[in-house]
Amino acid sequence: MQSMPxxxxxxxxxxxxxxxxxxVTGLGQLYNGQILKAVLFFGSMFIACxxxxxxxxxxLLFAPIIWIWNLVDANRSAxxxxxxxxxxxxxxxxx
Numbered sequence: 001m002q003s004m005p006x007x008x009x010x011x012x013x014x015x016x017x018x019x020x021x022x023x024v025t026g027l028g029q030l031y032n033g034q035i036l037k038a039v040l041f042f043g044s045m046f047i048a049c050x051x052x053x054x055x056x057x058x059x060l061l062f063a064p065i066i067w068i069w070n071l072v073d074a075n076r077s078a079x080x081x082x083x084x085x086x087x088x089x090x091x092x093x094x095x
Contacts, residue, residue: 010085013078019071028074032081041070 013032022028025045029038044066052059 012082012085015075015078015082018074018078022071022074025067025070028070029077032074032077034077037073037077041066041073045070 018028018031020028021031026038026042029035029041045063048059048063048066050059051057052063
């Protein structure tokens with residue numbers, strides 16, 4: 001009797017969890033498996049915070065924009081990942 005091949009489980013990403021984790025910039029992207037994007041968001045926020053100190057203050061404009069973009073991106077990326085997984089793509093594919 002032949003045994004059926006065991007297929008590993010597919011883990012979908014929860015967009016709400018990704019968004020909540022992104023309260024700390026980059027954690028939602030890490031949850032989604034997007035390591036480079038997480039590093040870029042975190043680095044951008046770090047630089048914006050450095051530029052928010054006197055006498056420059058330009059970071060005060062960019063920090064909220066980066067933070068909100070980070071939240072929206074984590075949510076949308078989780079939804080895109082789920083759509084690809086539902087369509088039969090490999091869980092290891094990113095992009």
